[in-house]
Amino acid sequence: MNEHDDPMEKVAESPFARVGKAPEDWRHLLIKACWTLLYMSYLYYAVDDLRSGRHSALAVQLGWIGLAAFVAGYFYLVLAPRPEGYAPRRTALLAGLFVLAVTLTLTMGGAWTVLLVYVSISSGVMLPLKWSLRSVPFVSLTVFVLGTVEHAATVEVLMLVLPTFLGGAAMIAVMQMGRTMRELREARATVAHLAANEERLRLARDLHDLLGHSLSLITLKSELAGRMLPEHPEKAAQQVADIEKVSRQALVDVREAVSGFRRPTLEAELAGARTALAAAGIAVDLAKAPARHPDLAPDTEGALAWALREAVTNVVRHSGARRCEVTIAEQGDELCLTVADDGHGPSGPYGNGLTGLTERLALADGRLETGPARGGGFRLRACVPLSRRAASRPPTLSV
Secondary structure, three states: OOOOOOHHHHHHHOHHHOOOOOOOOHHHHHHHHHHHHHHHHHHHHHHHHHOOOOOOHHHHHHHHHHHHHHHHHHHHHHHOOOOOOOOHHHHHHHHHHHHHHHHHHHHHOHHHHHHHHHHHHHHHHHOOHHHHHHHHHHHHHHHHHHHHHOOOOHHHHHHHHHHHHHHHHHHHHHHHHHHHHHHHHHHHHHHHHHHHHHHHHHHHHHHHHHHHHHHHHHHHHHHHHHHHOOOOHHHHHHHHHHHHHHHHHHHHHHHHHHHOOOOOOHHHHHHHHHHHHHHOOOEEEEEEOOOEOOOOOHHHHHHHHHHHHHHHHHHHHHHOOOEEEEEEEEEOOEEEEEEEEOOOOOOOOOOHHHHHHHHHHHHOOOEEEEEEOOOOOEEEEEEEEOOOOOOOOOOOOEO
16 A cells, blocks of 8 residues: 555445445445345344244235335345435335334234334435434334334343444444545545645745846846947946846746745845846935844745835836835834835736735735825835744844
């Protein structure tokens, strides 16, 4: 067996555990027939009664016919293919077997009460849970009443009531266990599907943020190199070298993102923001943006760093701004990053970048706010919670 296989799942799918399931092939049919024939041993009491000579010839003939009809109906319930869920015809047949068993008991004698054992077991298997929880006690009570009517000894009545009730209850428990195991397998498949979707979303967010920033910077530096090439080949060569450096770093970042190890830092993203904005000809003010904070956890710092990268990428690609200001400051128990520019702002709803950023911040218990900046332009604010490691120490920012 494969090391990743679930042994409980194997048991649930084995032929011996397929209680309440129609046989799928001849092997399952043979196994079910053998188990069913084993349970037929209870019919000894009814057959012995027919052979005892206590009844007339007509009563014996009718008894054999009734017994054959009961066994045929029971075998049909156990072995015949059937649809999933509630089956009205099978429920009607089960009710018919109950009526037939009661009739034979009242007309032929107390030995025929054993037929109700099969009715109880079939009820536990065939009926929905809320019905079987009522039918099994009802059939057991019927056995007790019939035993009393037939003036059977107390021991004999108990010997019939107990198998009737315990057999039906055991089948209810087995069926419920099967339902629970199926639900657990379905739940596990759903969790695996959700995990795969979450991983795809994570990878999509990472690749969008990584490649959007890096490709924007490559495009800007390529344009600069093209303009410098005729008159300033040395400066153009420097831009080409920067393009190579950015491309190599983008390749490393993509590999780390695919492996799930990518966690940017504020220090690195602030340096990248300075380079990207300068290359785009946008004046940047980072005086109020310290690179570290003592109470900022690594995960929340990563979310804030992603926010900075996405905000700067949008400023470079879409804003048409001439100036951009980045600030990082405490607000209560949160650390908020604010990126404001003097551009024309967004012209439509959120794109993939801001949508992915909102999801990424939510995973770190953070939030995203966007809107017009003071004096025009666009402002993005990302806030994440701080983890206070030392309550007695006043919060300080260090560069």
